[in-house]
Amino acid sequence: MSKVNIKVLAEELQLSVSTISKALRDSYEISDETKKKVMELATRLNYIPNPYASSLRKKKSKTIAVVLPEVADNFFSLAINGIQSIAETKGYHVLIYLSHEKYANEKTILEDCQSGRVDGVLISISSETKSGDQIHKLQANNIPVVFFDREEESIETARVTTNDYECGLIAANHLLNRGCRRPAFLSISESLPICLNRIEGFKAALQETGIPDADRQIIYCTDNDSMYKQIKTILQSDNRPDGLIASVEKIVTPVYLACHELNINIPNDVKVIAFATLDTAPILDPPLTTITQPAFEIGKAAATLLFKGIEKSTFDLSKEHMVIPSVLIERESTRAAN
Amino acid sequence: MSKVNIKVLAEELQLSVSTISKALRDSYEISDETKKKVMELATRLNYIPNPYASSLRKKKSKTIAVVLPEVADNFFSLAINGIQSIAETKGYHVLIYLSHEKYANEKTILEDCQSGRVDGVLISISSETKSGDQIHKLQANNIPVVFFDREEESIETARVTTNDYECGLIAANHLLNRGCRRPAFLSISESLPICLNRIEGFKAALQETGIPDADRQIIYCTDNDSMYKQIKTILQSDNRPDGLIASVEKIVTPVYLACHELNINIPNDVKVIAFATLDTAPILDPPLTTITQPAFEIGKAAATLLFKGIEKSTFDLSKEHMVIPSVLIERESTRAAN
DNA sequence: CATATTCTCGCAACCGTTTTCGTAAATAAA
DNA sequence: TTTATTTACGAAAACGGTTGCGAGAATATG
Incomplete structure (x- = not known):
């Protein structure tokens, strides 16, 4: 020894x-x-x-926390990669915490982050989170916080997001241009800005095109376990949507499965577009049109900002709102009827 | 503050x-x-x-390191989930390190793990790793190490794997039973036991069925970037395989894309089976037959063993070789011609 | 040659907790 | 009442580094 x-x-x-x-x-x-x-x-x-002896004396841990809802999701996996790639070059260590989409968990995690264990926090908040109290406490303790993707709007700090509103608009217009008249938006939260913004874009597009209110469905798929059933119900309803926008990746599989099960053809009966970074998108049946988020870049950018905040206390994170655009990649799942 | x-x-x-x-x-x-x-x-x-003050005094960090090749892979994502779920209940913190499949990175990471920063290490080695020196050093420092999935065979410690040999056999037999006569195995490493064992099973099955040597291809797709090209080349070769076994998840997309591009029909022209925990497997075109690994359970089991090793120094990890079986899930990609 | 500077290094406090050991006071036993 | 014993707490030394300051020796300056 x-x-x-x-x-x-x-x-x-x-x-x-x-x-x-x-x-x-x-x-x-x-x-x-x-x-x-x-x-x-x-x-x-x-x-x-011994890093802890040094941390104790220098009051720097060379460690950051990454708090996210879950890791079994391509978006977050790629984001972690981006974060890690920056942390490595800076000689920082990365602690991973999972909230499992629960505010209570997130709270416990963030409380611990006040202990001096970490020099900064990167967070993508849970779909339940509605309060910024915990994050305020961190800031009060001089621990820089940077949001990536899922932000808490009341907090003044750096955030790296994608152009959610615009993408909501683009996704909706894409469906409309391909002939949809009753598009539905599948959300996972009633409070997450990423969902709200995408929904706003969605609504704006439908408004402009003059789609009647009754045909603008916004459906909340909050519960993971019942998602499949819920989607089947929607697809069997009287005014079945003729287009679906999946707000996050994990909605994709249940949607496809439900369609297959019900013999609903994509894209003829219903067109599907998803916010996702799924690398199997091109080999799905049918290939899935995606709004592909730059997950890796978002992670990198967020980490870069965080380290700036950590390394120069003069650096003002509060004004750093970085938006890295997503791109629409058109595939079969939204092909227009001919 | x-x-x-x-x-x-x-x-x-x-x-x-x-x-x-x-x-x-x-x-x-x-x-x-x-x-x-x-x-x-x-x-x-x-x-x-302050956790570090306490760590310094008690010589316990309540922290473990998880070292893995990459995180943008469903298997590892799920494994992390499993690990985290156990760590949470034990009050441990989880540091994530990525080797990016490079031995040099892994070495640096493991050296740092000797510093007292962590109480134990969970590792799935890189595809390049051929030496156990670094891990020996950890053990010499009384830091328990547990392998999950990808082990280094020369090291005496606990390991949690799946039944690789058997699954290689099952996968090969599955293809043979569906009519394949020239199956190929797509590996990612010439040294990883997971690959070697699966290959052994594969060979055993072909041997038993009397497939001639020339028709038992084992192809090494070591380089991520050239994988797609390499697979296309194989699919255009004279003795094109009529069955493919993808040893890991990331081979799936290039295989499907190459087949689509070359107008090679799955499963009629070539059958495909993959070691994967892909949740999009059922909605691929065609749905993919998988050997689904119990990634979450493997993570949980490995973490559980590690904590036993950490918490009781009397606990002998060296004899703990746990095997959690994978399951074959048959789908369209290996359907027999009729 | 006297004084000022520079170069090297050691002393000791400090970071925040834990833990051993000693001890005064309170209580129990004799 | 005297002698054990228990109870409740404090002093101080760790844990392994870091850092401000002081000081002796070597060198430079006048």
Whole structure:
């Protein structure tokens, strides 16, 4: 067991611990000769500094927290990749926490983040979250917070999102242009800005085209377990939608399965477009038209902002609202009838 | 900013820091009355203990590291979920590290894990890894290590895998039973036991059925970027395989795309089966036959073992080889011609 | 040669908690 | 009442680094 710490090195070289510490940190106070000796011994004995001792003294943990609703979702997986890629270059460590879409969990997690364990927090809030109290507390403790994708609107801090309103509009117009007259929007939350904004865009498009109110359905698929049933019910209803916009990736599979089960043809009977970063989109039956979010880039950008906030306390995160646009990738699932 | 620590509480209540510390930890040495006062003040001032100070003193970090090749993969995402679900109940924190399938990265990560930052390590090794040196060092430092899915065979420690050999056999037999005579196995590594074992099963099945050597292709798709091209080349070759076994999830999309592009019909021209936990498998074109790995359960089991190893130093991990079987889910992509 | 500077290094406090040990007061036993 | 015992707490030393400051030696400056 390597109990080798600074004290051991000091002993061995007949130097003081402070000298060792400074030598290892390449301080100008130490002669090159001594530095060399210290470094050499350190590598020879496989000295590895204890990060917690250092954190305690320096009040910096070189660690960030990433709080997200779930990880079994391509969007979040890719975002983590983006975050990690930046953290790596900065020498930061990444703690992952999952809220499982529950506000109570999120609260507990964020409380812990006040402990000094992390220098900053990247968060995509749960679909239940309606209050920014916990995040305010973090900010009061000088812990920078950056939202990515799912933000809490009342909080003043940096956020990296995609052009949700516009994409809602684009998605709706896409359906309308392909002949839909009764499009429905499948949301997962009544409070998440990403959903609200996309819905606003959706509504605006229908408004403009003059689709009657009765034919503008917005459906809330809040519960994961009942989603499939709920979608089947919708597809069997009298005024069955002729177009569906899936607000998030996890709605896609139940929609497709329901259509297959009910012998409803995509795109002839109902056209489907989804907000998703699914890499199987092109090989689905039929290939799925997506609004593809730049998940990796969002993660990278959010992390970059967070580190700016961490490293320069003068940097004002509150005005940083970055929008990275998504792109519509048209495939078979929304092909117009011919 | 809450600079409230034990010292502040002590000051406020005119007690010593040791008394506060003991009261908070509900020590028998402290009177109920004092405990109550301390607790009350602690919650009132929103006292949150500094984990690093505690870690330093107790030499326990209540943190584990999860080292994996990548996170944009359903298998690993689900595994993380499983790990996290156990860590949560145990009050542990989870650091995520990505090797990006590079041994050099993995090495750096594992070196850092010797610092005392973590109490244990869960790892699924990179496809490049051929040496167990780094992991030996961890063990020498009394840091328990548990493998999940991708193991390094020379290391004596707990591992949670699935029945790879058997599944290789099952997958191959499945193809053979559906009429394939020139099945190919698409691997991603020449050293990973998961691949080697699956290949062994594959070979055994072909052997038994008497498929000639020349018709037992094992193809190594090591490079992510060239995978699509490589697969196309294979599908255009003279002795084109009539069945494909994708050893991991990420091979699926390129295979399907290549077949579509080349107008090769699945399952009539080539049958496809994949080791995957893809939840879009049933809605692919055609629905994909999978060997579905119990990713979530593997994560849970591995974490459970790791915590046993962490919490009781007497617990001998070295003999814990847990195998959680995968299941074959048959779908259209391997339907027999009729 | 005297004084000022620069170069190296050690001392000791500190970060926030935990834990051992000692001890005064309160209670029980004799 | 005296002697054990228990109860409730405090002092201080850890844990492993970091850092401000002081000081001796070496060098430069006048």
